[in-house]
Amino acid sequence: MQASAPRKTAAALTIALLAGLCAAPAFAHPGEHHAVASFSLGFLHPILGWDHLLAMLAVGLWASQQPRRVAWVMxxxxxxxxxxxxxxxxxxxxxxxxxTGIAASVAVLGLLIAFAVRxxxxxxxxxxxxxxxxxxxxxxxEAPAGGTLLGYGAGFIAATVMLHLAGLLAGMWATRPAASGRVLRAAGAVVASAGFSLLAFI
Incomplete structure (x- = not known):
């Protein structure tokens, strides 16, 4: 008997997240400053660290479970x-x-998604x-000592907004009438597990 599409999607998401956590450093801020500040380095900073990446995607996913006026404020x-x-x-x-606060944000946001808390x-x-x-x-x-700090800041804010929107759109797709909300809840459980794993290594 073949697995349903939602189950396959949830399984693929779980494997991808767990594999990434094993393959990459857990935190995006290991204590070393970049040599020169720039928009590109700022843009990459949230994306290359699993703690930031998961939290920012999770904001969008959780927002998709909220009433519309709340969803766009988050x-x-x-x-x-x-x-x-x-x-x-x-x-x-x-x-x-x-x-601890950063890791906890991943765990808490994951739980909020998993339980579809409004x-x-x-x-x-x-x-x-x-x-x-x-x-x-x-x-x-973690801002670099030299370069353009304004550009660096604009970069990580742009990446953050992009990740929020990606999570929001993915959540809206997962909660549409034709889809099962269980996929989104499963994704929340995976994010929460990743958050608790990060907490365990602090």
Whole structure:
């Protein structure tokens, strides 16, 4: 008996995420600054680290499960607060629980998706804003010492928005009437598992 398409999709997503976690460093900010700041380096920073990548995709996936007016606020709240956090990081500010907070954001967002938790506008925006702030501080701390910091910042904000939109569109596809919401919930469970794995290695 052949597996259904949704099950195949969920299985493929699980394998891809777990394989990536095994093959790449868990964190996008290992403590070494890039040589020269640029838009391209800023753009790659969230994409090359699984903690940032999963969290930013998860924001879009969770947003797709919300009422429409909430769904479009979440992908805006995260980069806005991330920019503020980056300014804090650039000024030398740091959070003692920053790495834990980033890993926890992946785990929590995954659980919220897995259980299809719906939030009022204020509550959902507050959760997303907090996670955005933590990720932003990490981006600011890891900003290169030389080059164009404005371009670097524009790069990681552009990548963040792109990942949010990718997650949102994927979530909307997975929750359309012709599809099963179980695929999206399964993806949330995978993201949550990855988050707890990141927490275990801190």
């Amino acid at each position: 992908p805006l709240a995260f980069p806005a607060m991330m920019a503020l956090g980056a300014l804090v990081g650039l000024q030398g500010g740091a959070l003692p629980w920053m790495e 939030m009022p506008l204020a509550g959902g925006a507050a959760i997303i804003a907090l996670f955005g702030l933590v990720h932003g501080v990490a981006h600011g701390i």
